Amino acid sequence: MKMRGIIKAALKEQRKILSESEAKRLLRALKVPVAPYGVVKEAEEACKVAQRLGYPVVLKVISPDITHKTEAGGVCIDIADEEALKRAWMEMVLRVAHKRPGARIEGFIVEKMIKKGVEVIIGAIRDEQFGPVVMFGTGGIAVELFRDVSYRLAPASLETAQEMIREPRGFVLLNGYRGAPPCDTKGLAHTVVKVSELLCNLDELEAVEINPLMVYEHGVMAVDAKATLS
Amino acid sequence: MEEKRIPEFFFNPSSVAVVGASANPAKLSHIIMKSIEEAGFRGSVYPVNPAHQEVLGRRCYPSLDTMEEGVDVAIFALPAEKVVEELQKGASNISGAIVISGGFSETGPRGRRLEEELLSAAKDKGVRIVGPNCMGIYDTVSGLDTLFIPYDRVDRPPAGRIAILSQSGSFALTAMDVLAREGIGVSRMVSYGNKIDVDEADCLDFLRDDENTDAIVMYIEGIDDGRRFVESARRCKKNLFAIKVGRREAGKRATTLHTGSIAGRYELYRAAFREAAITELSGFEEFIDACRAIHRFRPAGGNRVMIITDGGGMGVSVADMCVDEGLVLPELPEDVAEGLGKILPPYFTISNPLDLTGNATDEWYLTTLAKTMTHRSYDAAIVVLLWGPPGLTDALPSKICELSKRVGKPFLICSPGGRFTERMSAIFETLGVPVFSTPEGAVRAASIIAREGG
Structure with missing residues (x-):
């Protein structure tokens, strides 16, 4: 099984934190759409990948020492062309070295800059008393600021997932706010179900999180993913 | 998951011993x-000392x-160090032990060791x-009462259909004292303190088939095995209520992800309560309500809910509280409104809440209640009866009261006021109908019976 393979590889290297690309492979195995990307080591290679994906692109650092990439200066979005990409590359190397001295840089992710949707977070954790629990919340920063989230014990049924999605106040954003078409809440609910099942099926997994997941009128797409092992 | 054997002997012992009886x-x-004596325990009681x-x-x-015969339950009221010793000596003579003594894990490492010895x-x-x-x-x-608080200090409630499960003894006892004063009955109360063995899940497993219990109200500080609790609660098809205290406790998970840092313990308890169809209560007042x-x-x-009043302002304020509590106030069905329009003065606004004004009469109250509450649009009535x-x-x-019985739906009477009002409320009480002296109390009760039914 693909997912076990990913986890085994990390355990073999005695890693507790999966890389972004590993976490995204877990999602792909669950058939959750992921923004197209390539993993590269050299700037030249980055340009080739960007060419293939099509501009604009996003550049992200890969480092086992960095979990929150944005804070470490390891994310650059909306890169318009090859020249800008090369510049972003140089700047990022310097910035990360400055903000996180000693962090190992193993490479970079070049990712297609996908179109804006409604940002949500889906996470699952293993709780010492309640076992696997799934969380849903709306809107990037609002999640941390207002804790506008809902929880259920995992696994969640499709019906439960649909309930969860409606609970946060931010649901209005998904439901056709200010004349926008309503989002694909059914596709979103299916994704919540899949994430909720993940921890129930993989005992070594301690937590997993998609943040953000873009929700569109039709379909969803994961932009960033994290996973940790116990 | 293996289901533990239900320790029924705690709920129907035919004999008890009090170890350390002075x-x-x-x-x-x-x-x-x-x-034990005052509660009228019918089995045998043996002091041990x-x-x-x-x-x-x-x-x-x-x-x-040294007892010739075994007992079902031994109650231990000894210093903590002596409990283990006595239990070991007499274990073959008892099925269950209620250890009242403190001095265990709640006191520190030494007590924790004693508690581990006790459990093993x-x-x-x-x-x-x-x-x-x-x-x-x-x-x-069963008539068992192991409480170490005398009857002249804290009253005991009469027999009834409500079971109370509580981690805290003082919370349960204070609640029972208040319930006793109002004549509200209790079937069984269990205070399990440090709960090293019998816990809320065990009690739920017993109570789900207990024909003496209709509803279970719980006071929870923390649950050790959340999954087992949810499963036991789900299997128990009775009306379940819980108050969770210590709500600010943070999650103890060591994780770098947002999901871990956002989730406090309380949020997970709420998710679990929802999963187990447990109605959450906010505090002592709601517990009693x-x-x-x-x-x-x-x-x-x-x-x-249908609200009928003779005080417009009070009616609107009750309506606001109802909406806050998640109750709905359907407008009057057309035929009902039309019918009432013929009876009430033409200047009346027929709506919900319905204001009968200072011209209200007995007849208006009875007619409007009868016409609205016999309709399938309403589940309960709040009657804000001001006696001016x-x-x-x-x-x-x-x-x-007669009408409420005939209609078969609950009418909640709310009469805030002074001396005359209190006399009128006393009439309701003698008829076995409670009167809420505040709008808040009436609305909360309406919300509770609505959640029970829904």
């Missing part, structure tokens, strides 16, 4: 002996192992434990 009336162990020949006129045994001794000998550091059991079915509502009213069929209008007489209470 002849000194000031000692807790002595008060426990007296409580090497220092006495007899306690309260009963023959006293030097230790559990009990497991070894196959003895089930309630406690330690608890009040034990108050049970109107819930017991009151369960005791006095049948569950409403749903959450649709001279058209209202002391004949109204009995007529409202």
